[in-house]
Amino acid sequence: DDGSGGVVSDSVEIDIVDPSDPISNTPMSSLAIDVNISIEDGLRAMYLSQQSNGRWTHGSYAGRDAAVTGFTVWAFANSGHLPTNNNDDDIYAEFVQKGVDYILSNASTMTPPTPLTGTVAHLGATGADGDGNGRMINLTPIGGSHSNPEGYSAPIAAIGIMAAYSDAPNTIISSGAFTGESYFRVIQDAMDWIAYAQDDGTDYKRGGWMYAANGGADTSVDSWHYAAMEAFEAAFGGTVLEDVKLEAEFRINSSQSQGGIGDFGQFGYFTGANNWYDANATTAGGLSGLAMVTF
Numbered sequence: 001d002d003g004s005g006g007v008v009s010d011s012v013e014i015d016i017v018d019p020s021d022p023i024s025n026t027p028m029s030s031l032a033i034d035v036n037i038s039i040e041d042g043l044r045a046m047y048l049s050q051q052s053n054g055r056w057t058h059g060s061y062a063g064r065d066a067a068v069t070g071f072t073v074w075a076f077a078n079s080g081h082l083p084t085n086n087n088d089d090d091i092y093a094e095f096v097q098k099g100v101d102y103i104l105s106n107a108s109t110m111t112p113p114t115p116l117t118g119t120v121a122h123l124g125a126t127g128a129d130g131d132g133n134g135r136m137i138n139l140t141p142i143g144g145s146h147s148n149p150e151g152y153s154a155p156i157a158a159i160g161i162m163a164a165y166s167d168a169p170n171t172i173i174s175s176g177a178f179t180g181e182s183y184f185r186v187i188q189d190a191m192d193w194i195a196y197a198q199d200d201g202t203d204y205k206r207g208g209w210m211y212a213a214n215g216g217a218d219t220s221v222d223s224w225h226y227a228a229m230e231a232f233e234a235a236f237g238g239t240v241l242e243d244v245k246l247e248a249e250f251r252i253n254s255s256q257s258q259g260g261i262g263d264f265g266q267f268g269y270f271t272g273a274n275n276w277y278d279a280n281a282t283t284a285g286g287l288s289g290l291a292m293v294t295f
Contacts, residue, residue, distance in 0.1 A: 039079060046072050047095060053105075054098030063148030066103055066140040070153070070160030073099040077163035084168050100164050103157045104176050104186070108141035112192060120214075121200045122207070122247045128196035130241055131185070136192035144212020151197065151211045151221045155228035158190045162228075166235040184236055191232050194225055195244045199251075204271045207251035219255045219267050222248075223285030230292040245293045252289045255282070 050056055056072045058064035076082075076096045083097035112128040112135070113120055120128055128136055139161075140153035161183060165171055169184040178186050197213035199205045208217020209225045226248070232238040257263045257272035266272070266279040267286030 043076060043079060043081070043092065046075065047092060050095055050098070054095075054100075054102035056099065061147040063140075063142040063145075064153060066106055066142070067153035067156040069099050069102055070157035073103075073160035074163040077160075077166070082167065083164050084171065096164055100161055101176060103139055103161060104173070104178055106140060106142075107177070107186075107190075108138045109177075109189075110136050110138060110193065110196075112136050112196060120196055122198065123195060123241070123243050128192045128241075130192050130195070130239065131188050133185075133189070135189050136196055137186060137189040138193045138213075139190050144210075144215055146211060149211040149221070150213065151209050151215070152224055154190065154197070155194060155224040158187055158194075158228045159224075159231050162187060162231045162235050169236045184238070187232060187236060188238055191229065191238065191240060194228060195241050198225075198244055198247055204254040205251075206254070207247035207249065208255075217251055217255075218269050219282040219285045220269065222251060222255070223282075223288050226285070226289040226292040230288070230295055233295050240292075248289060248293055252286055252293070255286055 046056065050072075054069070055065045056068045058068045073096055076092055076099075081090055081092040081096055083093055083100060085093040087094050138150060138154055139157040140150050142148040142150055142153065144150050162169075165183045169187070170182045173179055173181055173183065173186070193213075194209075197209055199208050199210065199214055199217050201216070205217040208219075209221045210216035210218060211221065229240045229244070233240055252267075254271055255267045255269075257266045257268065263272075263279070265283075267283045268279060269282050
């Protein structure tokens, strides 16, 4: 009863598609329907597995939960389930926001170090501070080991947040340690941490990233930093420090094979000569770096 004598009811519309229907009677159309069903099943499974504090778990290493949460938020966003959606229209919107909140609840603020020496020498006089606010943010301050790889988790967590707020990067955060700030400002400072974490080595490691900040380089870890920086420019409208891109070119060159029949052009795990497995994943990662530095 709506209080005036009328009756209010919610309705649900269900479409039943017959295999002979024109929208599903070709192999490609039928495949599209199957794909969409699979996506919805996957999203439902992730919704059911979310923890009470908003995170999705890795299962073996708690230090990787921020990355898993970033991936999951990213997946929901790719299907149009954004935290900016109306909760009455999108049943997943509030849970995607919980995932974003979990990531930010574990973030740590840091003061950019003096850039002229040591592990940030490549940043010269500009330093790891793209917006000049004297702060950088590690979205997953969990140490730097194989089981707790901040080098993987931090950029993946950043990508998840950018995917969730790609349509509204200047949205103001309403709770937690960053209340009153925009998501853009937080991600800018996360990009500053990525700049700080870039390795300053003089060999193949120069310009790359590893499990820990300034801890070396491998193309697997590099690729997530490439993706985060490109997303910052393409989806958030930000600007990656030019010094970081220039150093990344050294790493990209070192990790690509410059010769050898059968492997020319492939990207290796550490160097171009180090093509573990079939090099398909590392080559894709290297190509994402080329896309980033030329964006």
